[in-house]
Amino acid sequence: MKKHILIVPGDGIGQEVTAVGKKVLEKIAEKFNHEFTYDEALIGHEAIEATGNPLPDETLEKMRASDAVLFGAVGHPKYDNDPSAKVRPEQGLLKMRKELGLYANLRPIKLFDELLSASSIKPEILQGSDILFFRELTGDIYFGEKGRKDDGNYAYDIAAYSKYEVERIARRAFEAARTRRKKLCSVDKANVLETSRLWREVVQALAPEYPDVEVEHLFVDAAAMMLIKNPKRFDVVVTANLFGDILTDEASQIAGSMGMLASASVGDSTGVYEPIHGSAHDITGQGVANPMASVLSAALLLDISFGMKQEAEAVIAAVDQVLKAGFRTGDIADASTPKDMILGTEAIGEEILRRL
Ligand SMILES: NC(=O)C1=CN([C@@H]2O[C@H](COP(=O)(O)OP(=O)(O)OC[C@H]3O[C@@H](n4cnc5c(N)ncnc54)[C@H](O)[C@@H]3O)[C@@H](O)[C@H]2O)C=CC1
Ligand SMILES: CC(C)CC(=O)C(=O)O
Numbered sequence: 001m002k003k004h005i006l007i008v009p010g011d012g013i014g015q016e017v018t019a020v021g022k023k024v025l026e027k028i029a030e031k032f033n034h035e036f037t038y039d040e041a042l043i044g045h046e047a048i049e050a051t052g053n054p055l056p057d058e059t060l061e062k063m064r065a066s067d068a069v070l071f072g073a074v075g076h077p078k079y080d081n082d083p084s085a086k087v088r089p090e091q092g093l094l095k096m097r098k099e100l101g102l103y104a105n106l107r108p109i110k111l112f113d114e115l116l117s118a119s120s121i122k123p124e125i126l127q128g129s130d131i132l133f134f135r136e137l138t139g140d141i142y143f144g145e146k147g148r149k150d151d152g153n154y155a156y157d158i159a160a161y162s163k164y165e166v167e168r169i170a171r172r173a174f175e176a177a178r179t180r181r182k183k184l185c186s187v188d189k190a191n192v193l194e195t196s197r198l199w200r201e202v203v204q205a206l207a208p209e210y211p212d213v214e215v216e217h218l219f220v221d222a223a224a225m226m227l228i229k230n231p232k233r234f235d236v237v238v239t240a241n242l243f244g245d246i247l248t249d250e251a252s253q254i255a256g257s258m259g260m261l262a263s264a265s266v267g268d269s270t271g272v273y274e275p276i277h278g279s280a281h282d283i284t285g286q287g288v289a290n291p292m293a294s295v296l297s298a299a300l301l302l303d304i305s306f307g308m309k310q311e312a313e314a315v316i317a318a319v320d321q322v323l324k325a326g327f328r329t330g331d332i333a334d335a336s337t338p339k340d341m342i343l344g345t346e347a348i349g350e351e352i353l354r355r356l
């Protein structure tokens, strides 16, 4: 099969991990006889430095013209510590999501058995956890009107949702639940927020169309607690943009590390595949970032955008074998990991490639 893939590494460890994700795609093409072509484009801080714009038009055009995008991360400490900066790397990411209509962000929380001891949560609580988050990605407080008044002494961010926006993400989540354990948990804050009351109303109205799916509604504060207390109780979770952002960073501890969680951002056009983590300034340039989130994002790309199930499974199996062989990056190592089994980004990438 012929496919064109755009590589958008972005900032910080985005550069380091996406290099490994791309190599995995190249190896898959070779092994399964596909013809993948690649291009690269700028986003985030590196795009601001080069063009003054965190999402140059050229990048957006290249995204639209490709069959799928493998994305890294954006972000730079320069902006994190300067609240007054008007142009920011994260604006590029949000604009990309909005412009491409990527309203559904699928975040699978899958624990590899070998990593049971990498988490701070007890193994008996974790074992068998398998959750699929549907995070709404183009609405909510991230995209509403924002600003300052009273000489900058008053700030506001408006959270807004339309019925249509809630319905389309909820439908995707219901459909996914049907193919899994048939349980859907909708997370909101309907005891306080009007947007959440609309959210709950829409999910309740859809439920009769999916009688085979058991639906529950949880408030986000309780959901955050239950994720750690009993992660196995969750199957598919659907939630708003802000809640999904926060809950999935929390849920990364079920999988052992931020470095293990991949995601698929899909909707109206080209799909974008991205680790859930950011540019991780604290480890940038050290060559120690875990590239598995990018590699597993490449697997989602193959599966969802190209319908290449066997190829995606081969990638996941290679990651599994590397973990079974005992290799770890620092973030997923524990006290029992021998020092010589803790590898850097490139070296663990080579171990994955060797098993493909
Ligand atoms: N999708 C994106 O592009 C995102 C961008 N950001 C941006 O990234 C920058 C840093 O944000 P943080 O809050 O520190 O979040 P982060 O996700 O970059 O890092 C959080 C913690 O997890 C660790 N970590 C993350 N990915 C890892 C990996 N692959 N291997 C090993 N350890 C890993 C980091 O070292 C750090 O201690 C900020 O500028 C933020 O705005 C944050 C989240 C997502
Ligand atoms: C800039 C943020 C919205 C990125 C983020 O934290 C995420 O998408 O998970």
Ligand SMILES: [Mg+2]
Binding pocket: 245, 246, 249, 276
């Ligand atoms: Mg996040």
